[in-house]
Amino acid sequence: MDYKAINLKEKFSKFSDHWFPRVVAEVNGYQFKVAKLKDDFVWHDHKDTDEVFLVVHRSMSIEFGDETVDLNEGEMFVVPKGVKHKPFAQEECHGLFLEPRGVVNTGESGGELKAENNVWI
Template sequence: MSEEVVDLEEKFALFSEHWSPKLVARLNDYEVKLVKVKGDFVWHRHEDTDELFLVLDGQLTIQLRDRDVVLGPGQLFVVPRGVEHCPRADGEVKALLLEPQGVVNTGDAGGELTARVETI
């Protein structure tokens, strides 16, 4: 990672796939990732870490077992460690994720939506 200004819109223009986070910066032991999402993800949990979702464009629903959290542009939500959740978006959403280095996007669920994080 360089000591350059990161232009989020320029970075979003570099990819089109959904549910495949892209690494754009590091902050100590944390990774700043951009992701485009659309449709349903998988129910999963991260036993060892919280997960921050910051919506930049669109509307994202974070389904929890006891309620839904709906986020619009400029809103963020932290899913506490160990809490089962399932992100969903009816239209395309652009979001920023902040997670410790090495967090797997599908948590304990695994499966075909598990993404290898690449740097852009």
């Protein structure tokens, strides 16, 4: 057991790419991931799991067809499983995510923003 605190700012300082979620902690079969977000992600859903967004720095939005949820620092949102959504950030945003181990960032949509899975930082 590693008795070291996980410092989110330090984790964010270690990479600069966008939309690539990196694992910082695992709790039971779930993974906390950090990612920097900028501009548009792809429309996608996750058929088998809800997904948590927690904004650590700046702000982002999640589009759902007719509705848009704006998330500022210290705000979170749960996207229910099977619900199509498109994350978006005007300025680079730092986000913390929670998903079961193995979830692919783009769901089944794929594309060039599909990231390698289970990459720890």
